[in-house]
Each structure stands twice: as structure tokens, then as C-alpha cells.
Amino acid sequence: MAVGLSHFLMVSGLLFVLGIISMISRRNMIGVLLGIELIMNAAGLNFIAFSRYIAQDLSGHIFTLFILIIAASEAVVALAIVLRIYQNRATISVEAVGEMKC
Amino acid sequence: MNILMNLTLYSPELILILTLGFSFTIHLILKNRVITLSLVVFGLLAAALDILVLYAYPGQLYFSSQLSHDVFGLFFKLLFLISCLLTLIFSYDSHEIHPDRFGEFTLLLLAVTIGLSTLVAASHLLTLYLSLELVSITSYVLAGYRREHLLSNEAAFKYLLYGAFASGTLLYGLSLLYGTTGNLSFYSIHASLNSAYIDPFNLYAILFMIFVGFAFKMSAVPFHMWAPDVYQGSPTPVAAFFTVAPKIAGFAIFIRFFYLIFSNETVVPGQWEPLPYLNWASVLALLSAATMTLGNLSALFQKNAKRMLAYSSIAHAGYMMMGLVVLNQTGLSAILFYALVYVCMNLGAFFVVSVLSNHFQSEEISLFKGLGWHSPFLALCMTFFLFSLTGLPPLGGFIGKVYLFWALVSKELYWLLWVGILNTVISLYYYAYIVKEMFLERPSSKMSLQVPYVQQAILGMLAFALIVFGLYWEPFYIWIQSSLTFTIFQ
Numbered sequence: 001m002a003v004g005l006s007h008f009l010m011v012s013g014l015l016f017v018l019g020i021i022s023m024i025s026r027r028n029m030i031g032v033l034l035g036i037e038l039i040m041n042a043a044g045l046n047f048i049a050f051s052r053y054i055a056q057d058l059s060g061h062i063f064t065l066f067i068l069i070i071a072a073s074e075a076v077v078a079l080a081i082v083l084r085i086y087q088n089r090a091t092i093s094v095e096a097v098g099e100m101k102c
Numbered sequence: 103m104n105i106l107m108n109l110t111l112y113s114p115e116l117i118l119i120l121t122l123g124f125s126f127t128i129h130l131i132l133k134n135r136v137i138t139l140s141l142v143v144f145g146l147l148a149a150a151l152d153i154l155v156l157y158a159y160p161g162q163l164y165f166s167s168q169l170s171h172d173v174f175g176l177f178f179k180l181l182f183l184i185s186c187l188l189t190l191i192f193s194y195d196s197h198e199i200h201p202d203r204f205g206e207f208t209l210l211l212l213a214v215t216i217g218l219s220t221l222v223a224a225s226h227l228l229t230l231y232l233s234l235e236l237v238s239i240t241s242y243v244l245a246g247y248r249r250e251h252l253l254s255n256e257a258a259f260k261y262l263l264y265g266a267f268a269s270g271t272l273l274y275g276l277s278l279l280y281g282t283t284g285n286l287s288f289y290s291i292h293a294s295l296n297s298a299y300i301d302p303f304n305l306y307a308i309l310f311m312i313f314v315g316f317a318f319k320m321s322a323v324p325f326h327m328w329a330p331d332v333y334q335g336s337p338t339p340v341a342a343f344f345t346v347a348p349k350i351a352g353f354a355i356f357i358r359f360f361y362l363i364f365s366n367e368t369v370v371p372g373q374w375e376p377l378p379y380l381n382w383a384s385v386l387a388l389l390s391a392a393t394m395t396l397g398n399l400s401a402l403f404q405k406n407a408k409r410m411l412a413y414s415s416i417a418h419a420g421y422m423m424m425g426l427v428v429l430n431q432t433g434l435s436a437i438l439f440y441a442l443v444y445v446c447m448n449l450g451a452f453f454v455v456s457v458l459s460n461h462f463q464s465e466e467i468s469l470f471k472g473l474g475w476h477s478p479f480l481a482l483c484m485t486f487f488l489f490s491l492t493g494l495p496p497l498g499g500f501i502g503k504v505y506l507f508w509a510l511v512s513k514e515l516y517w518l519l520w521v522g523i524l525n526t527v528i529s530l531y532y533y534a535y536i537v538k539e540m541f542l543e544r545p546s547s548k549m550s551l552q553v554p555y556v557q558q559a560i561l562g563m564l565a566f567a568l569i570v571f572g573l574y575w576e577p578f579y580i581w582i583q584s585s586l587t588f589t590i591f592q
Contacts, residue, residue, distance in 0.1 A: 046274065
């Protein structure tokens with residue numbers, strides 16, 4: 001069986017859903033950040049697959065390169081914020097940051 | 103098109119980038135806040151002047167159709183420059199912005215402004231995504247600017263969480279849109295959506311994912327949950343900027359994206375209709391009603407002034423969405439006019455809260471008690487801002503609301519009109535409550551509030567602008583109507 005577009009889409013859809021589940025269910029901030037990375041990589045995989053099978057040019061590949069860069073810089077900022085929370089509260093559990101309530 | 107023309111059309115952002123680098127270097131060497139601030143103000147004014155010069159150039163696509171040059175984008179760029187300038191000058195005297203780290207603050211705020219002004223000009227999915235992330239990532243840092251402050255940490259983390267989720271979903275939607283059409287440029291996507299039949303279910307899913315990303319920026323229901331927490335936790339001048347600039351940019355890119363890609367211009371000029379079998383406008387009408395009702399009802403019960411204004415800013419996003427629903431030129435110019443007035447009144451209201459929080463280190467509404475007795479100027483300005491937010495004549499907010507409601511009448515959307523009017527009445531309660539506290543209650547203690555002259559000048563200017571918009575709005579409205587040409591097909 002040859003690998004086609006639908007296989008790529010299935011993997012990326014799975015990655016997207018797993019990323020959202022991980023963002024919602026993980027109690028550890030690092031786990032939540034991993035979920036964000038999964039979502040972005042799912043979209044990147046989509047772009048590469050579509051670029052190969054539908055558009056048949058390199059625009060999707062270039063988009064994916066940019067997504068990788070953005071994911072890296074987002075991770076930098078996110079880890080800096082988590083580090084600051086750890087220094088101030090000595091915990092990185094998501095439940096620890098919930099002082100503001102309506 | 104040669105490279106010189108490209109750079110000329112991108113020059114406002116280039117000036118801002120140069121200002122950013124230069125002022126930060128100077129700040130590191132001299133560590134003098136006055137010099138840094140005056141450099142940045144000079145750069146911002148130069149960029150604004152440059153935009154005025156660029157009005158003479160005809161609309162066109164540049165940088166291999168990544169960006170579009172049109173008066174629609176220029177209008178929003180001017181708004182962002184004005185709000186960035188006012189925020190910077192106001193935060194100079196704010197205690198929440200640490201004097202030693204003022205250079206960082208200007209750097210981040212300028213970076214957000216560059217991202218916003220690129221975002222409103224985007225005409226390609228790649229530029230759209232990159233500039234949106236430039237805005238978001240720098241905003242997370244700005245929200246957490248007070249490193250030692252627990253609420254500021256919390257605000258940054260929540261902003262990051264919701265923002266990353268929204269932009270991840272947007273990105274997935276963009277990738278599906280690319281897969282359905284095989285193109286990345288707005289104009290090519292529109293052409294291929296029109297030429298081939300595409301399964302409506304597929305398109306609705308894409309539309310929803312993209313809407314998540316934009317609704318997060320506009321803080322529209324149901325993606326508004328982050329707004330009150332983030333605005334409460336961030337430093338007050340930063341919160342003032344967040345409620346104004348990224349929200350308006352969200353509206354601008356929503357208009358450009360949805361009107362260029364998911365709508366067709368009808369035979370009547372200035373009227374659009376959604377793509378056949380894709381009626382996104384009526385879904386948007388429901389969301390608009392939900393947004394303003396939820397924002398206003400939640401604002402009723404707030405004790406914290408910043409949190410109350412945050413909910414009120416959600417409600418105002420709902421009002422502005424009314425203009426998107428009607429899909430004609432009247433609605434769009436009403437949104438643009440409301441955005442102009444909203445910048446003045448919301449920045450002003452947040453700045454007054456910032457003055458109070460500088461003095462008391464707290465933002466409770468009870469602090470407004472008797473403000474009119476010991477600092478009448480501040481209280482008078484706040485009254486103007488609040489009444490304009492309510493929409494009382496003769497202030498700018500009234501004219502803005504009248505134009506929005508008029509757009510609904512022209513499309514015979516009477517149920518939404520009634521929801522809007524009812525919401526205005528509800529909002530009168532919590533805005534007028536603060537005015538009552540300021541003037542009808544005696545101050546609880548003898549004190550005097552020292553407001554620096556620069557801040558007084560800014561507040562007076564904003565209040566004056568609101569009166570001008572309320573009494574002599576016609577030239578501004580005509581200018582806005584002429585800023586609505588953004589459809590340039592190559």
C-alpha cells in the first residue's frame with residue numbers, strides 16, 4: 001500500500017487532537033507546553049503534505065520552516081514565564097496560578 | 103517592482119525597527135530614560151509623518167504580494183502609532199514600569215506595534231501568521247513585565263496558554279485552507295474558492311478554526327475568558343494598550359480576511375455577500391449579541407476597576423462586531439469610526455485607573471469615592487470617558503454607536519438592534535456608578551492626588567478629542583469613508 005495524502009492527514013489530525021488533550025489534561029506546565037508544540041507540528045505536517053500532493057510547489061515547505069522558528073521562539077518565551085513562576089511560587093503546577101477569579 | 107519601491111512602501115515599519123534598535127542601544131549605554139523616551143517619540147512621529155506621505159501612493163501589492171499597500175491599512179497603522187505613543191508617554195511616570203527596565207519596555211511595545219502594523223497590511227497567509235505571532239509572543243512578555251508580581255506572572259501564563267491554543271488552531275485552519283485551495287495568497291485563494299465546488303462542511307470547519315484565532319484577538323465570546331485575567335494582572339498602561347491596539351488589529355484583519363476571501367462583492371458597489379452555501383454572517387450576528395450581553399452582565403458585579411473595564415472592553419468588541427454582520431460599506435465605516443473613538447475613550451479610562459493605582463497600589467472601585475472633591479480635573483476627565491463608553495451625547499461614543507445602529511437598520515436586523523440598545527442601558531448602570539461615587543460621595547480621608555503635568559495633558563487631550571468627535575465628527579467620518587478601499591485585484 002502506497003503512502004498517500006490521507007495518511008499524512010490522519011497522522012496530523014491525530015497529533016492535533018493529542019495536542020489539545022494534552023493542553024487540557026496535563027497538570028504540569030511543561031506538559032501543557034508540549035501540547036502546544038504538538039498542535040503546531042500537526043499544522044506543519046499538513047503544510048508539507050499539501051505542498052507535495054496538492055499545490056506541487058515549495059510554498060508549504062517554506063511555511064513549515066517558519067513554523068519551526070516560531071515554535072522555537074514561543075518555547076523560549078513560555079519557558080521563561082514558567083521559570084519565573086517557579087522562582088516566585090516554587091511550583092509549576094497549573095493549579096498554582098489561579099488567584100484571579102471573577 | 104523594484105526593491106526601492108518595496109522598501110518605500112514598507113518604510114513606516116522600517117523606521118520603527120531602526121528606532122527600536124537605536125533607542126535600546128542608547129538606553130544600554132546612557133541609562134537615561136528621558137533620552138530614550140524622546141528618541142522613541144521622535145521615531146514614532148517620523149513614522150506617522152511617513153504614513154501621511156504614503157497616502158499619495160496608489161494601492162498595490164508589494165514584497166511579491168506578501169503585503170498590500172492601501173488606505174485601509176494606513177488608517178489602522180496611524181491608530182496603532184497614536185496608541186503606542188500615548189501609552190509610552192503615559193507609562194514614563196507610572197510606578198508599575200520599573201525605571202531601570204524602561205528600555206526593555208519601549209523595545210517590547212515597539213515590537214508589538216511593528217507586528218500590528220504589518221498584520222493589518224498582510225495579504226498572504228505566511229505574513230498573516232508571522233505578524234500575528236510577533237504580536238502575540240511579545241505581548242506575553244509585556245503582560246509578565248512585573249517579574250516579582252504574582253498576578254503579573256499569572257497574567258503572562260494565562261495569556262500564553264490561551265494565545266498559543268488560539269494561534270495553533272488558526273494555523274491548523276490555515277493549513278487546511280491551503281490544502282483546499284493550493285494557494286497562500288488571499289487573492290488566489292478567493293479565486294479558487296469561487297471557481298470550484300467545495301464541500302460546505304469542510305469550509306465551515308476551516309472557517310471555525312480561523313475564527314478561533316481572530317476571535318481571541320478581538321476577545322469575542324466564546325474566546326474571551328483570558329481577557330479579564332490578563333488585563334487585571336498586566337501593568338495598567340500595558341493593559342490599556344492591550345484593550346485597544348491588538349483588539350482593533352483583530353477587527354482589521356478579520357475584515358480583510360473575511361471580506362476578501364469568504365465574500366463576493368455584489369453588483370451594487372459597497373455591498374458584499376457571503377460565499378454561496380457559507381453563511382458566516384448570521385453566525386457572527388449571534389456571537390455579537392452573546393459577546394456584548396456577556397461582557398456587560400459580568401461587568402456589573404466587579405469590584406476591581408481594571409477588571410470591570412476589561413469586561414466592558416469585551417462588550418465593546420460585541421458592539422463593533424455588529425458592523426461586521428451587515429456586510430456593507432456603512433457597517434465597515436461605522437466600525438472604523440467606532441475604533442477611532444474607542445482608542446480615545448478606553449485609553450483614557452485605563453489611564454485614570456493607572457493614576458489611581460500609582461497612588462494607592464490598588465485598583466478597587468471604592469477608591470473612586472470622592473475623587474471629584476479632591477482632584478476635580480481627574481474626575482471630570484473620567485466622567486467624559488465613562489459617559490462616552492456608555493454612549494451618551496454629546497460625546498464621541500454616542501456618534502459611534504448611532505452609526506453602528508444605523509448600519510443595522512439599513513440591513514433590517516432589528517433583533518440585534520434591540521439587543522444593542524438594551525446592552526447600552528445595562529452598561530449605563532456600572533459606568534454611572536463610578537461617576538456617582540466620584541461626585542456624590544464625600545472623600546473618606548483628606549488627601550491630595552499629585553498628577554504629573556504630562557499625564558494631565560494627555561488626559562485632557564483625550565477628553566477634548568471625545569468632545570470633538572461628538573460635536574464635529576463629519577470630517578473624520580468622511581476621511582474614514584475614503585479609507586475603505588482595500589480590494590485590489592491583481
